[in-house]
Amino acid sequence: MSGTIEPFSFVHTSDWHLEQPVAGLSVVPDAWYERLLDAPYAAAERVVDTTLQSNADFLILAGDILQAKWAGPHAVDFLRQQLERLAAAKIPVYWVSGRVDLPEDWPSTIPLPTNVQRLGHGEPVPRPIMRDTTPLATIEGATLAANDTVRSDLFPVRERQLYRIVTVHGSADLSSLARDDLEYWALGGRHHFKKWRRHGCAAVTCGSPQSRQPAEVGPHGCATVRVAADGSTEVQHVATDILRWQSVSVEVHSATTRSDFEHRLREHAQRLLVEAGGRSLLVQWSVVDAGCRPDSPGARLLAQMRCGRLAADLCQDLQRAFGQLEPGLWSAELDVAPSAQPAPSWQGEDSVLGEFLRAVQMGQDQLDRPLVAEQWLTDQGDSTHIPTSMRVHNAADRQRILHQVAALGADLLQGHYQELET
Numbered sequence: 001m002s003g004t005i006e007p008f009s010f011v012h013t014s015d016w017h018l019e020q021p022v023a024g025l026s027v028v029p030d031a032w033y034e035r036l037l038d039a040p041y042a043a044a045e046r047v048v049d050t051t052l053q054s055n056a057d058f059l060i061l062a063g064d065i066l067q068a069k070w071a072g073p074h075a076v077d078f079l080r081q082q083l084e085r086l087a088a089a090k091i092p093v094y095w096v097s098g099r100v101d102l103p104e105d106w107p108s109t110i111p112l113p114t115n116v117q118r119l120g121h122g123e124p125v126p127r128p129i130m131r132d133t134t135p136l137a138t139i140e141g142a143t144l145a146a147n148d149t150v151r152s153d154l155f156p157v158r159e160r161q162l163y164r165i166v167t168v169h170g171s172a173d174l175s176s177l178a179r180d181d182l183e184y185w186a187l188g189g190r191h192h193f194k195k196w197r198r199h200g201c202a203a204v205t206c207g208s209p210q211s212r213q214p215a216e217v218g219p220h221g222c223a224t225v226r227v228a229a230d231g232s233t234e235v236q237h238v239a240t241d242i243l244r245w246q247s248v249s250v251e252v253h254s255a256t257t258r259s260d261f262e263h264r265l266r267e268h269a270q271r272l273l274v275e276a277g278g279r280s281l282l283v284q285w286s287v288v289d290a291g292c293r294p295d296s297p298g299a300r301l302l303a304q305m306r307c308g309r310l311a312a313d314l315c316q317d318l319q320r321a322f323g324q325l326e327p328g329l330w331s332a333e334l335d336v337a338p339s340a341q342p343a344p345s346w347q348g349e350d351s352v353l354g355e356f357l358r359a360v361q362m363g364q365d366q367l368d369r370p371l372v373a374e375q376w377l378t379d380q381g382d383s384t385h386i387p388t389s390m391r392v393h394n395a396a397d398r399q400r401i402l403h404q405v406a407a408l409g410a411d412l413l414q415g416h417y418q419e420l421e422t
């Protein structure tokens with residue numbers, strides 16, 4: 001490609017997964033049902049809003065938009081309406097299949113609007129993208145076989161005059177996709193935004209407009225792409241998510257008391273909501289020991305959270321305080337990291353704690369001593385699953401488990417637990 005070209009812009013989106021609501025909460029509060037069900041739709045609608053408001057020349061759907069059979073008629077109709085909005089604005093849509101949205105799964109009784117072209121079946125063939133009578137670029141798609149990964153040689157080397165876009169859904173090592181005969185890889189399949197570029201070639205996974213599960217933390221959205229007259233590409237991520245998973249660490253120091261800690265959690269929650277820009281948040285708190293001295297208020301607080309009901313109570317307090325707001329913040333869990341190894345001096349104590357820690361130490365030192373946890377199961381019922389999952393398979397597992405056993409035992413035997421319960 002050489003000389004100047006007609007500048008243009010487009011939006012790149014994938015993984016709408018209209019068949020999947022937001023999941024990952026152990027309890028779904030009444031006030032959140034609608035939000036969890038609607039979020040994937042509302043976020044997808046924002047992608048279309050972004051396309052219309054930014055005067056984009058076209059939209060790329062890079063796969064996994066919906067599994068029509070699982071998603072049902074409401075989702076099919078929703079998608080048709082969104083495509084019609086684009087059709088009314090004369091914006092073409094290029095849709096390459098992912099794993100769940102094969103063309104044959106789309107109900108044949110519901111024709112797609114005529115602005116939609118499906119790509120990726122058979123050999124990749126470059127199709128011209130026009131603005132009225134001016135050609136802006138070409139686009140070609142490919143569909144991968146199951147378990148295949150995206151390789152550069154999916155698309156043949158071509159001589160060309162126009163800006164060249166290729167689109168495919170699948171996992172990819174972006175840095176392996178550098179080419180000097182194409183400008184933009186529109187990739188689907190990863191649910192997080194990621195971009196990579198070398199010289200004039202950009203490879204972008206735009207991510208899902210809405211995260212679906214706790215592991216998908218942080219912003220989700222679509223990519224808006226501007227191509228300048230010199231053929232250079234500028235890619236921006238636009239957040240479209242309605243709900244956002246956050247994972248937040250809160251430290252406990254030696255001097256931290258329960259009321260300090262409660263206060264800090266609330267302050268933190270308030271700040272997160274302010275920063276969320278009108279979104280609702282699903283938060284996983286993790287409480288971290290910032291090096292508490294043994295027997296300090298902080299160490300006792302941590303022990304109470306690990307062994308008693310305190311962590312669950314604090315989580316419920318946060319749910320009551322912030323879960324009913326609009327936008328709201330729902331605390332999905334408050335997790336306390338396992339404690340550091342108990343102080344070495346405790347092992348020498350002439351006490352139940354000392355005795356216990358010496359027994360654990362023996363298990364850590366003598367690797368040939370069997371560690372049989374199944375014997376402590378009082379009622380195994382018909383299930384063979386639980387005893388199997390309790391078997392210790394290797395030395396690393398054994399050390400990790402015994403480390404946790406020592407920490408939990410020390411917490412319990414020092415009496416912090418009783419202190420809380422009474």
Ligand SMILES: [Mn+2]
Nearest residue numbers: 015017064189
């Ligand atoms: Mn997907």
